[in-house]
Amino acid sequence: MADRTVATALRDAALQLGATCDTARLDAELLMAHALGVSRSELLLRHVREDEPPGFAALVERRLGHEPVAYIVGRQEFYGLPFEVARGVLIPRADSETLVEAALAARPDAKRVLDCGTGSGALLLAVLANLPEAAGVGIDRSADALAIAKRNAVTLGLADRAHFVQADWEAAGWRQTIGGPFDLVLANPPYVESDADLARSVRDHEPAEALFAGPEGLDAYRALVPQVPGLLAAAGRAFFEIGAAQATHVGRIAADSGLDWQIHRDLGGRDRVIELSHAD
Incomplete structure (x- = not known):
């Protein structure tokens, strides 16, 4: 539609998406930037007067079907780093950055890191990117997830320090x-009822399994x-993301396993991460 500009298409898309999501304008801009092959800031600075690109309407239709923007555009930023994502891996969320920050603060000297249920590799790779002397292992049951994690490691220049293994912690x-043992153990396990x-x-x-x-x-x-306890080095720390009402329950499991525990809250003040260590 050569007679419809990017600005007009954005306005119309935001109106459509407003019925299904509360980030309609942002979603429209991210989809438009993807259709144009530019960043969102470039879109807003340089491209709003251009003709609507082909394919934009199809992207909007996918979002109207409740498909996450991250899957549509194939990427999601996490801890300031770009990650490839696709169906089959959980989309990294800003709340999970609480886990990365807590882990880095607790063991800035960590050399060995384990990420259980690595998915896109977001937790492991964000930590390794900030610990240049560390190496790590990410495990997942899904071969598809591991393939994505490996590509993310290559993109971020961490392939020489991140190793990915198909494994199931229930096996x-x-x-x-x-x-092992590991100085840091990370996990964002499934925790939804x-x-x-x-x-x-x-x-x-x-993915339901995540x-x-x-x-x-x-x-x-x-x-x-x-x-x-069998994974941690003597001074190691484990950090697991938890649901907002799960601290006491997970803490009881930890105590019964011979572990000390404490809770870290996210920016919204919600219980978000449980830190585990060997009991004194």
Whole structure:
């Protein structure tokens, strides 16, 4: 449509998307920038008077179907770094940056890092990017997720320090494939209750195996937390993301496993991360 400008197309798309999401204008701009092959800032500075690019309307239709913008454009920023994402890996979220910040503050001298359920590799690679002397291992059950994580490591120049292994923490002997012990153990395990009411963009598009963990959302912690003492070096620390109402429950699992624990809150003041260490 040569007679419709980028500015007009953005306005119309934002009106359409306003019925299905609360970030309609931002979503429209991100999709337009993707269609043009430019950054959002370049779009707003240089391209609003140009003709609408072909393919933009199709991107908007996908968003109207509640598909996350990150999957449509194939990337998501996390901790200031660009990550490739696709269906099959959880989209990194800003709230998870609390985990990275806590881990870096606790062990700025860490040399060995483990990320359990690495997905896109976001946690592991964000930590390694800020610890130039460290190396790490990311495990995941999904071969597709590991392929994405490996590509992200290459893109970020971390392929020589990040190793990815297909492994399942519920399988016997999985620890024999990863070495250790580790100065830092990271995890954003599934922690959503089976019957939780999630936004359609999450429920219909993000991988269920990375979200749901039984009727209380605690199944992954029950499986993984008791294994932490065998993964941590003497002064090691583990950092697991948790649901906002799960601190006491996960803390009890940790204490029963011989671990000390404390909670870190996100910028919204919600319990977000549990830190685990060997009991004194």
